[in-house]
Amino acid sequence: MSAIRVLPELLISQIAAGEVVERPASVLKELLENSLDAGATEIQVTLAAGGVQRVQVDDDGAGIAHADLGLAFARHATSKIGSLEDLEAVATMGFRGEALASIAAVARVELVSRTPDAAHAWSLAAEGGAPLAPRPAARAPGTTVAVADLYFNTPARRKFLRTEATEFGHCDEVFRRVALARPDLAFSLKHNARVSAQLAPQSLSARAATLLGAEFAAASVPLDARAGPLRLHGLAGTPQAARNRADAQYFFVNGRYVRDRLLMHAVREAYRDTLHGERQPAFVLFLELEARGVDVNVHPAKTEVRFREARGMHQFVFHALQRALAPSAADAPVSYASVSAPGPAIQAALAMHEPAADFRPAAPAPLPAAQKAPPLGYALAQLHGVYVLAQNEAGLVLVDMHAAHERILMEKMKLGLDAGGIERQRLLVPAVFRAEALDVAAAEENRDALDQLGLELSVAGPNELAVRAAPALLAGGDVAALARSLLAELREFGAAQVLAARQNELLATLACHAAVRAHRQLSLPEMNALLREMEETERSGSCNHGRPTWYQLTLGELDKLFLRGR
């Protein structure tokens, strides 16, 4: 072996470019993100030969001051962060000061920029590394970055590029992601001098209709759910919008397109009851949270993120989406925020002129006079497959059936686990499911932990696992899906961590799988049984994710709704 030596600067940049600049589409992504960070309102993309020959982005953003131009191509030079604190709370797409330097190391780059107060623009060219001196140029305020001849100086990499059509396809996908993320901005896309998209500022649903097709727009429901600092909004495709390929799945975290395992899992779970077989859901979803709650600095292309509260995020996305997909819930949304003071939402929910299809009036059970009436009263009916309505002494009780059941199961399993292990039941017919090699390994390595959780798995084939025993409380449910999510959990966090520090999250996963799903029709005796169990269960007032499980509407409040003075 030869002696250790320090690599030349250009080679360092070329190596770094390998991570950031994989193909023309990665160049386009970096340039578009810079334009977004510059506050542009109109962005024009021009491509030639799939982007290999040319990727050019024009924007009307803030521009770069003449004095800063020299640093634009320098590695680790950025105007976006200055400290670790900034990094942890980063709100811009860029933060590494790496993109332009990497691109300039493997292509010919020309940058023309003008700030609004400058008399004219300046142009700066760089060819395989260090830039030449800036020269005056003509341009309206904003920035143009033109990247030509990608990999002209690194022929080995150039060989990895695919056909022009394929490279253009990747660029088009990047363009689509950014344009969906920002329907409030104008975009255009030209390839080989042909206009392929021209988008004026518009609503999200209009933008989605243009980019994903009118069928998607017609067969999707808007959603907007909040919990504290979390918000999930966007468009969720109904089963009618599902596709054979996962090619219309857009998930953005704080405006950034991500493909995150945890989030995709939450989405799949939410769609599990409504989608059959291998159909792939279509969606455009935006998750917003405080910048400090998410780390975006985990992947060179920034397409993966880590959440500080991974499990909580999973549950929030799962529940918000599942609820949005329940047809009734979309028709008559009842937000908890408005429940605390009965407002228009409640009035709307109660103002049913005709009984809806699944509102089944039943003879109210008479309150037995002899014994004291139970606190949550007796069930009257089920509303839209989501809520149980009950009558108690004070008035009307509204119960979120799934959330309440989840809480009850969770407490039962907690007791079981504290007593040495969750009670389990052997399955007459083992549930066999496809598993990745890593899942099979996780099942073997974590036999004891799974055992305590009431699950017995055995290897049924190189890519198959079989559930032989499952927690007794869950035996009727989809045990294979449960096994899959437990294995995912064990793979991600390890057995010790899962059983100790993450016990509550784990039990919540178990309970969520076993709890009655929205739209299960319950009989009155079943509903009453649920109410009685709620009364017995500790903490049944809120579900496992902290949402309330029931709400009391008193006669007094009802009277007020109907302006009935007393």
Ligand SMILES: Nc1ncnc2c1ncn2[C@@H]1O[C@H](COP(=O)(O)OP(=O)(O)OP(=O)(O)O)[C@@H](O)[C@H]1O
């Ligand atoms: N279109 C643009 N408009 C205004 N300023 C720009 C534009 N493109 C780049 N810049 C300036 O050049 C700097 C370097 O850009 P570059 O993309 O290399 O790094 P970054 O965006 O800060 O971080 P990252 O490497 O994560 O993208 C930016 O910090 C910004 O100040």
Ligand SMILES: [Mg+2]
């Ligand atoms: Mg950047």
